[in-house]
Each structure stands twice: as structure tokens, then as C-alpha cells.
Amino acid sequence: MYEYDEFDADFVNQRALQFGRQVESRLSGKLSEDQFRPIRLMNGLYLQLHAYMLRVNVPYGCLNSAQMRKLAHIARVYDKDYGHLTTRQNMQFNWIKLSDMPEILLELASVEMHGIQSSGNCIRNITADEYAGVAAEEIEDPRVYCELLRQWSSLHPEFSFLPRKFKIAVTGSEKDRAVVKAHDIGLRLHRNENGEEGFEVFVGGGLGRTPFIGKSIRAFLPTEHVLSYCEAILRVYNQLGRRDNKYKARIKILVHEMGSEAFSELVEKEWAEIKQGALALPQAEIERVREFFAPPAYEALPEEDPDFEAQRKAEPGFALWARQQLAAHKRAGYAIVNVSCSPVGKPPGDISSAQMEGFADLADTYNFGEMRVTHNQNLVLTDVRKRDLFDLWKKLVALGLATANHGLIGDTICCPGLDYCALATARSIPLAEKISERFADPERQAEIGEIYLNMSGCINACGHHHVGNIGIVGVDKKNTELYQLMLGGSAEEDASLGKILGPGFDEDGIVDAVETVINIYIDMREPNEKFIETYRRLGPEPFKDRLYGAPA
Amino acid sequence: MQQVVIANRLTDGVVVFLGRNRCWVESLDDCPPTEQTDEASALLALGVKAEEEQEIVGPDLIEVASHQGTLVPVKMREAMRARGPSTRTDLGKQAGN
Ligand code: SF4
Numbered sequence: 001m002y003e004y005d006e007f008d009a010d011f012v013n014q015r016a017l018q019f020g021r022q023v024e025s026r027l028s029g030k031l032s033e034d035q036f037r038p039i040r041l042m043n044g045l046y047l048q049l050h051a052y053m054l055r056v057n058v059p060y061g062c063l064n065s066a067q068m069r070k071l072a073h074i075a076r077v078y079d080k081d082y083g084h085l086t087t088r089q090n091m092q093f094n095w096i097k098l099s100d101m102p103e104i105l106l107e108l109a110s111v112e113m114h115g116i117q118s119s120g121n122c123i124r125n126i127t128a129d130e131y132a133g134v135a136a137e138e139i140e141d142p143r144v145y146c147e148l149l150r151q152w153s154s155l156h157p158e159f160s161f162l163p164r165k166f167k168i169a170v171t172g173s174e175k176d177r178a179v180v181k182a183h184d185i186g187l188r189l190h191r192n193e194n195g196e197e198g199f200e201v202f203v204g205g206g207l208g209r210t211p212f213i214g215k216s217i218r219a220f221l222p223t224e225h226v227l228s229y230c231e232a233i234l235r236v237y238n239q240l241g242r243r244d245n246k247y248k249a250r251i252k253i254l255v256h257e258m259g260s261e262a263f264s265e266l267v268e269k270e271w272a273e274i275k276q277g278a279l280a281l282p283q284a285e286i287e288r289v290r291e292f293f294a295p296p297a298y299e300a301l302p303e304e305d306p307d308f309e310a311q312r313k314a315e316p317g318f319a320l321w322a323r324q325q326l327a328a329h330k331r332a333g334y335a336i337v338n339v340s341c342s343p344v345g346k347p348p349g350d351i352s353s354a355q356m357e358g359f360a361d362l363a364d365t366y367n368f369g370e371m372r373v374t375h376n377q378n379l380v381l382t383d384v385r386k387r388d389l390f391d392l393w394k395k396l397v398a399l400g401l402a403t404a405n406h407g408l409i410g411d412t413i414c415c416p417g418l419d420y421c422a423l424a425t426a427r428s429i430p431l432a433e434k435i436s437e438r439f440a441d442p443e444r445q446a447e448i449g450e451i452y453l454n455m456s457g458c459i460n461a462c463g464h465h466h467v468g469n470i471g472i473v474g475v476d477k478k479n480t481e482l483y484q485l486m487l488g489g490s491a492e493e494d495a496s497l498g499k500i501l502g503p504g505f506d507e508d509g510i511v512d513a514v515e516t517v518i519n520i521y522i523d524m525r526e527p528n529e530k531f532i533e534t535y536r537r538l539g540p541e542p543f544k545d546r547l548y549g550a551p552a
Numbered sequence: 553m554q555q556v557v558i559a560n561r562l563t564d565g566v567v568v569f570l571g572r573n574r575c576w577v578e579s580l581d582d583c584p585p586t587e588q589t590d591e592a593s594a595l596l597a598l599g600v601k602a603e604e605e606q607e608i609v610g611p612d613l614i615e616v617a618s619h620q621g622t623l624v625p626v627k628m629r630e631a632m633r634a635r636g637p638s639t640r641t642d643l644g645k646q647a648g649n
Contacts, residue, residue, distance in 0.1 A: 029606040046611060049633050050644055051565035095575065095643075097564035347639050358566055418629060419637035429639045479628055 001370055002147045002292045006114045015116060016109040020102030021041050027099060042122070044115020045101060048422050052096040056108060060128035060146040060170070061373040065360035068371065070111040072356035078104055083346045083356065085341055085349040085377040087413060087464055088167070089127050092120060094192030094420055116154070121162045123153035123234075129171045130301045130374040133293055134382045135330035140189045140197055142172035144290045145226055148281065152227045159234050163241035164249035166234070167206075174493065179375060180497035181214040181460045182467055184251045185233060187226065198222045203233060203263065203494050205495075207461035212252040213495050215260035217267065225271075228279040232271035232350065236263065296368040296383055301333025307388040308534040318393050320442055324404040326389070335386055339379040339396060340403040340411055344440045347429045348414040349377030358399040366392050375464075376413055378406070406447040409453055409518070410436040413464050417457025417474060418481075424457035426474025426481035431455055434511045439518075442550035448518055451531040453490065467491035470517060471498040472510060485512035487517065487543060488535050501540055502548045510526055517543055554585035554616050555592045555600045556623075558630060559608035566581065567633045567645070568608060570595055576608060580623045580634050585616050 004012070019039070026036045040046075044055040056071065063071075064287060071091055078100045078371075079093040086092055096104065108114055117124060133141040146177035153159065159166070162270045164412045171178040172189035180186025186202035198220040205214025223228050237251045240258075312319040327336040342348040363371045363381060366388050372380040379401075384392060396402040403413040412435060416422065417428030432455060439445055447452070454468030458475070464500045473487040482504035489498030505513050518531075520542055525534045535543075557570035571577035572584060586592050592613055595629045599611025615626040634645020643649065 027606065033562075033603065033609050047560055047565055049629070050567060052635060080649070133558075249643045418632055419639050424629070427638060429637075433639065476628070479626070481628065 001064055002059070002143075003291070007065045009109075009112065011114075012112065012114050013106070013109045015043075015114065016102070016105035019105055023098060023101050028233065032494070038120065041103070041115065041119040043101075044118035045096070045098075046119065047396060048094065048420050048424075049418075050420065051094065051436055052095045052098055052101075053420070054096045054101070054104065054115055054117050055086070056091050056093070056113055057118050057125045058090050058113075058373050059150050060126050060132070060143060061130050061375075062143065063373060065363045067113055068356050068360040068363070070107060070113065072353040072360070074104055074107060074357065075353040081352050081354075082352045084347075085351060085373050086101050087375045087377065087415070087462060088118075088125050089130075089373040089375055090125055090532065091373070092416075094416075110139065119165075119285070120160075121164050121166075122160050123162075123166045126150050127167070127169045127178055127183075129173055129176075130372040130380045131177060131327060131382065132172060132331055132372075133295070134331075134334075135173050135175075135334055136330050137175060138173045138330065139191055141290075141293055142170040142178075142187075142189050143293045144286060145187065145189070145199075146170050147289050147292065148227060148286070149230065152230070154281070156234075159238060162234070162238055163243045164251075166237075166251065168230070174495040176491070177374075177494070179464065179467060179495070182207055182211075182464070182491065183214060184237075185230060186214050188240075189223075190220075193221050196222065199226060201229065201233075203267075204252040204260065206250055206252040207464060207466045208250070209247055209459045209461075210250075210253065210254060210256075211461065211466040211497050213497060214252075215255060217260055217264035224281040224283065225275055227281060228275045228277065229267070229271055231274060231279055232267045235270050236266045240266075288442065290536065295331075296370075296530040298331050298334065298383070299385070301331075301385065303332040303386075305333060308386045308389055311390040315390070315399075318390060320446075321396075321402055321404040322389060324408065324446070325406050325542045330381070331383075333386055335384050335389060337381040337384050337392065337403050338374075338406040339381065339391070340405050341378050341401070342411045342414075342432070342436060343400060343403045345433050345437045346408060348412050348432050351379075355401060357397050357422070358395070358403065362392060362395055362399075373383040376411065378411070404442055405436075405445060407450045407452070409439045409448055409451050412443055413452070413454040413468065415456045415463035417463075421457060423460060423524065424474070425459075425476040426483065426523060427459050428455045428457040428463060428472075428474055431472060431474075431483065431507065431510060434507075435514055437513055438515060448522065449530060452489075453514070454489070454491075464491060465489070465497060466497045468498060469535070470514060472514075475504065477504070481507060483507070485510060485513055485517070485547075487540060488532070490532055494532075499540060501544055513547055516546055520546055553596075553632060554587055554618075555613050556580065556583050556585045557595045557611050557618055558614050558625075558633065559599055559603070559611040562606055562609055565609075569634075570599060570602075570611075576602070580616065580625075583623065585623060599623075 202214030414432035418424035455472035456463035486498035
């Protein structure tokens, strides 16, 4: 994992002290709320429905155990004993006191963490594939470039006042777990026919009020140019992006209005002027950063572990969990472990301080002291020996972190919604809870198979509802919560936007509607056909007909 | 229409209402609503002043109604603020913490 150098550490500490003084100025009345708001937002501090909310960056989802313990400490001492994992792979605290902020930021700085640029019209936390560096099918480890992008985008003097916020995601696998096509810039690391490493570059993707799938504007960008090319994109956007209307200010609108070809021409022109400049990455620099992500001290192990196989046979609960939560690792004898933070009937992504601490201990014991946060609001242990899986599972059970629903309907993405969020129009968490309860039976979930259900409490789509196979968005209709159902979205390499099926449902009605959709799918699917495939084959009609009645 | 002034307290963000004796209180129960438009505007003006004096943030007039003997905000969003998250009834005002 990347470690701060002296400069980074000193800088973050200085910023914490500086914000502490700004908080004092606010509390003593030297700063008004209008003057203070942009400052607090640039440090990740929002004012939500019940209290201040602090968003702490987890760069491309990578955390070490000391950091997780510090987050647990903050939850326990300064919040109400829990945190919330977000779709930007960050952690949020919902009940923060402004007067505690100076201390909290110093605590965070002590473990190389902060909330800088987790809000505001700047480049936000870079997100990445949570299996980066370990996935069996990975082409290249994207973290090296995530880190280079993080350094480039942190306090970039030109890009601190963009027309609107800006999000970048990077993947290095064939399978897209980072939703790169729903980002302002999405980077897909791959190899060309000569075996050289480079990026396919997508721009103008995004969800929210006007969703778009990103357009590919360059099939192959040599890796040494990733900073200069992103700089060129940002320059074009910073100059031409609309600032007259907040709702039209994201790069997706610019790309859509001018067309991706015209946009890419401007980028190429800008890039031609800067590509050989200071941002060109010497191979030595790439290699220097790569060293931070060197593989841990793996043991030479056989691919199969006889004890693991025997334990699976002996313990059905373990077998179920292992079937659902494990993914193939690059190294023989190791597994990637998905840890669900969406237990049945509980808010997706919420994690208590005791769970954080317990999980940090597990990371130390079984995973070289590191862990990942996923955009699905879950956690991952990337490097567990197969022979340790049974012990790990027992400890996860004790922590309440052994739900076996990875990639199933119970593992929803869900934003905070009207239970916490000041922008919400409806609640979303209670729906996620009800849906996971409705489909609680693990056998039924397994029978339904791979499906992604995403929901948001308003059109801002923090819960990625447009790219859920089933998407739900809450709206306010005359002070009553109403939920719209959309089908056909995908967040993966075959990204697509869901389409609204028809009029919305109330809170109970939407849970029934989801069940109806699932039943139709089960009735009509071909053997081994996933939900999204059945939907793409049949289109919305069979679902519409059953939910709203066939047209006369 | 009955109205009260709602805001977040500056120091900790806790939701407060403009209550008796023009003090900011944490519970709607301690907060007599007004039915007079003039009085409502005067109360909101007090809120604006309190914001200038660094006591609270975001003063706003909201509509409330009596429900089983207690006051509840009419709008869902404000009802949530007056109570706490519906998914964590062990937290917030509803739980007295
Ligand atoms: S989607 Fe809306 S309700 Fe949900 S977190 Fe984002 S802004 Fe809040």
C-alpha cells in the first residue's frame, strides 16, 4: 500500500491544524456560515438532517488495519459507534460535532487520512477495482496509476474550482468492478496487440439527474501519458463546461452537447501541446510507485487445500459462504474474500466500531494487515490462504460479517436517503432492509442467482440506481414516498442504463413489485441465463404486463 | 397552519426549534407553534439573527400538526429531523441521545 512521505504527512497535518483554526473562527463568529461552508465542504464536512456528516477518503478503497482501527475509534468517541461505507469507497460518519472536528482531523492525519476533496467542485477520491493486484483475470494492477492520479489531482491549482465535481475510476481487469463507464473519466487498463500496457479512456459517463454511459474517446493511451491526457480532458472541461446551470455543469453534459468526437478532438489538441511536458511519466517514476504495491510475501502453496475441501463438506454454513463470497486469486492456494456489509434486514454499508476493530484484527491475522472498501459498500480481504478460510469464517460469523449474499439480491447498493441526507426525497434504507428480508432465504437467493439491485433516495443517484439490473429511486409525491422501478441497468463492462417501467409504487408495493419481477424472470429464463441477460432478451414488456396489466 | 422555526445548532449540528422564551430547544414538545403569519415572520427573523450570532445554522419555518397529543412536522423530511433516522430508532431524538 502507498505510504506517505514526509511531505505528504506534514501537509495533511498542517491542513488539519489549519482547518482546526478555521473551525475556531467559525465558532467564535469570525466566519459566517456562508463564508465557512465552502471551507468545510472542501474538508469533507457536510451539514445533514440530524448533524454534521464527515466523509473520510479511502484512496481507491485501500485501507490498512491501523487506519481501520482509527476509524473505529472515531466512530466510538466522536460519533454514535458506527460508520457508513459509501459508493465512492469512502467512509462517512453521520453524527459529527463541529466542535470536535479539529481533534478528529488530527486523529485522521496520524494515520495518513483526511477528508480533503471529498466534497466540492474538484476531483474526488479516485476509485478502483477492489480486486486490484490480486484478481486472477487481471491484466495489470491499476493502483499504481490510481496513486499517480491521486497525487496529480490533490490540490491541483487549476482544478480546484471546476464547473462541478469530477470523478475518476480505474480498472485493470476484463471484468469491470469499478463502474468505469459511469464516471467523468473512466480508465480501462489493457494491453495492445504488441503487448504494451495502456488505457482505454472513457469520458462523460455519470448518473444523477441526467445519466449517460461514458464514451470511449481513445482506444489506447500509453500509460506514461495518463496524467497529461487527464490534464487535457480537465482543461477542456474547465474551460467549456457550463457554469450557468448547476444541473448542466458536469462533463457528461458538455460531451453530450458537443458530441464525443468534437470533444475528443479538443482534448487531443490540448494534449499534443502538453504531452511531452512535466506530466509525462518517466518509467522510473511508475516503477517507484509500483514498489508500494509490490505483492506481499506470499507462500508457495498448492492450488487446492485438502482441509478447506473437507471443512466445506463438513459445515454447510461455511460451504454456502465459501461458494458465494470467494473469488479467484492470482496466486495458487490463496483466495479473495468478499465480506458483506449488507446483512439481512440491516442498512447496507453500516459497520459498527466493534466490527471495524474486529475486522482490522482479521486483516492483521490473515491478510497482511490490509483490506479494501468496495463501491458496493462491502469489504474485501484480498490475500487469504485457503487453509485459513475456515478460521476466518468462524470469526466473521462472530462479528456479524459472514452474510453470504455477494452478487445476490440481498447485497443491495443503497444510499443514506431521507434517513440522513438533506437532499433526499424519500427513504431508501428501509426498502433495502425489507427487500433483503423478503429474499432472506439463502437458497432462494442462490436460485435467483447473480443480480444487482441498486437504490437511491433521490435523483442524484448516489445509490447508482440507473446501473442496477433492478434500480429503485425514491421520489416525493405530495409528501408521500413513491418508488420508481427501473430494469436493465448494468454497471459492468456491458454498461447500460435502466429504464423506468411505469408508475411508481408505495413502500410495500415496491417490495412486491421486485418480487413479481424476480418471479417473471425465474419463469422465463433460459438455463443459466442471468437476470440481465433475460431482460435483454425479452425487453421490458413481460414485466410491464404483469405489473401494470397487459394493454387492452 | 401552525408553524415553528427549525435549525441546526452550530456547535454540533443537532436539530433545534425556537421554543418558549425564545430559547433554542431540542424537542418540539417544548415549542409552542404559532398560527399567526406575522408572528411566524417575527420568529424567523429571530432565527436569522441567531444565525448571525453563531448560535444556529439554516433557520427555517416549518409546518407542524398535533398528532395524538404531540406536535409533529407535517413534511416527512422535517419529521425525520424531529425524530431521528427511521432505521435506527435507538438513535437521535426518538431515543433521547
Ligand atoms: S441519492 Fe439523493 S438521497 Fe441518496 S445520498 Fe445521494 S443525494 Fe442523498
